[in-house]
Amino acid sequence: MRLAYLATLCGFLVFMTADTSRADPLRQLTGSLPQRVMGWVVEGQDRFFDDKTIFDYIDGSGEVYRAYNLRGCLSRVYSRDGGPSIVLDVFDMGTPVDAFGVFTHDTDGEAVAVGQDGRWRPGWLNFWKNRYFVSVTVQEENAQAFEAALELGRQVDARIPEEGERPKLLTRLPQGGLQAGTVRFLHHPIVLNYHFYFSDENILELSPATDAVLATYQRATGSARLLLVQYPDAGAARRAAGNTRRHYLPDADADGVARLENGRWASARLKDKLLVLVLEAGSREFAADLMRETAH
Amino acid sequence: MNEKRHVVTRRDFLRAGSCLAVGSMIGLPLLEKNAFAATGTSRVVLIRHDGAVDGGGNARADILSGMLDAAVAALFQVSDASEAWRAIVKPGDTVGIKTNLWGSLPTPPALEDAVKQRVLAAGVSPSRAAVDDRGIRSNPVFEKATALINMRPLRTHHWSGLGTLLKNYIMFVPSPWSYHGNACESLGSIWNKPEIKGKTRLNVLVMLTPQFHGVGPHHFSKTYVWTYGGLIVSVDPVAADATGARIIQAKRNLFFGEERPISPPPRHIEAADVTYGVGHSRPERIELVRLGWDRDLLI
Numbered sequence: 001m002r003l004a005y006l007a008t009l010c011g012f013l014v015f016m017t018a019d020t021s022r023a024d025p026l027r028q029l030t031g032s033l034p035q036r037v038m039g040w041v042v043e044g045q046d047r048f049f050d051d052k053t054i055f056d057y058i059d060g061s062g063e064v065y066r067a068y069n070l071r072g073c074l075s076r077v078y079s080r081d082g083g084p085s086i087v088l089d090v091f092d093m094g095t096p097v098d099a100f101g102v103f104t105h106d107t108d109g110e111a112v113a114v115g116q117d118g119r120w121r122p123g124w125l126n127f128w129k130n131r132y133f134v135s136v137t138v139q140e141e142n143a144q145a146f147e148a149a150l151e152l153g154r155q156v157d158a159r160i161p162e163e164g165e166r167p168k169l170l171t172r173l174p175q176g177g178l179q180a181g182t183v184r185f186l187h188h189p190i191v192l193n194y195h196f197y198f199s200d201e202n203i204l205e206l207s208p209a210t211d212a213v214l215a216t217y218q219r220a221t222g223s224a225r226l227l228l229v230q231y232p233d234a235g236a237a238r239r240a241a242g243n244t245r246r247h248y249l250p251d252a253d254a255d256g257v258a259r260l261e262n263g264r265w266a267s268a269r270l271k272d273k274l275l276v277l278v279l280e281a282g283s284r285e286f287a288a289d290l291m292r293e294t295a296h
Numbered sequence: 297m298n299e300k301r302h303v304v305t306r307r308d309f310l311r312a313g314s315c316l317a318v319g320s321m322i323g324l325p326l327l328e329k330n331a332f333a334a335t336g337t338s339r340v341v342l343i344r345h346d347g348a349v350d351g352g353g354n355a356r357a358d359i360l361s362g363m364l365d366a367a368v369a370a371l372f373q374v375s376d377a378s379e380a381w382r383a384i385v386k387p388g389d390t391v392g393i394k395t396n397l398w399g400s401l402p403t404p405p406a407l408e409d410a411v412k413q414r415v416l417a418a419g420v421s422p423s424r425a426a427v428d429d430r431g432i433r434s435n436p437v438f439e440k441a442t443a444l445i446n447m448r449p450l451r452t453h454h455w456s457g458l459g460t461l462l463k464n465y466i467m468f469v470p471s472p473w474s475y476h477g478n479a480c481e482s483l484g485s486i487w488n489k490p491e492i493k494g495k496t497r498l499n500v501l502v503m504l505t506p507q508f509h510g511v512g513p514h515h516f517s518k519t520y521v522w523t524y525g526g527l528i529v530s531v532d533p534v535a536a537d538a539t540g541a542r543i544i545q546a547k548r549n550l551f552f553g554e555e556r557p558i559s560p561p562p563r564h565i566e567a568a569d570v571t572y573g574v575g576h577s578r579p580e581r582i583e584l585v586r587l588g589w590d591r592d593l594l595i
Contacts, residue, residue, distance in 0.1 A: 060454050137517070199303055199304065
């Protein structure tokens, strides 16, 4: 009886393990990744981290991935005699929107045709595709390793069959004067404050349920920052708009525009569940133009 | 949201910036509260040796020990390093030596050993001296510490601009992430906590192979470290960090061939001076003593 019970239990555990593996897209993707690239071969065991253990792997900036709802992270090392190691990190962000978002946290670099929006800086390739953010790093300068890193990126790209859609909120950004590489998509106040310090409290009520996009503009009338926040319900949007008026723009005039202490201009307007904030525009005219083009 | 508390916004900083002359390396200006002693200076010793690091990038223990001794002797203005160490710790002290174990650029074990040996040589009981980083909140020596020695390598950092001596104490708090706002501006407040304030006897900022730029999730590439072969030693962590920051900034400008500000700006250094009164950040308040190898000094 006991043996039968143990056999059943073991069978159940094996089934559950196999089922978990099948159900976990990151583990499925991992199984298809190359073992060898241009002489570099997989070294040691793959490591997996979740939103709690990510800090064991990435000190400090692990918080960025949590701010974009990290589901899991694969870390794999490729090595070759006489060459530097290549580290592949694949972050499963759960959705294309969050994969895109975490990609926008750092958009420097030269555009390369790898994945979606691939970027290359000496020693670091990164791109997003579908629900994944992919990073390939080489920790010292080596031309062969750099080429192998790019090739590894191409092979990972090829094993993620479908591209992902960018956040719909991006379509609300006016295109005139939008500066390439300045678009940041985010949910979390700590990420907003990293790119543009706004306040020490979460007065915009940002959360995993809110989508926000921050962008920089340059036109003949000067420069400006624009922040759009899309709320899941009208109540949250009204509270955030009220907080903004009370704590950030208490001196706004009848048009909702305020002159800042540095001589620049800011305004806020609520349009249904979308809060539009023009931040630090170079002129009142520019602030009004951006607001009109966005909150129409 | 707390309605009673004053919410600090960007506009508070802009307002303060309109009436406050600020340092050169910060982004948003600071809210001036209680500047560190309006008079006086902090002594900082920068010592370098062209053989401090071997071809593999590892610290050479014998040279490092000599540098450490020469630096503390110069810092305390005595002829004998052992005399300086006896001024730093007393036989009755319980001494926590806060190190940094970050995988890509840790405090060299040779430096940990050298400092601990000197603490013991000054008469501290072996059971009352410990080296630790991430376990300090549960380490009995740190819990009972009457004296702290703080040491770590200087590097750029994702949230704070620079991983500094000031930032090295973030492991003393239960929720380090709560200090990440505004480029970790409030790190200096940790130094005013009752269990820490006034206990730090020596700070050693390791400048053997500092990191001046970072990329990727791990914020590290050997492309962006260089052999500087130095230690910065001071009783004042703010002055030591400010000195190190100037070197990092100079190296960035040199490497990139243009003005390339540390990003995000390491606001916490000046905030530790201007807002939290922990030490001196401004060059005119720092007495910098340069010793040893002077090639490509950058400061």
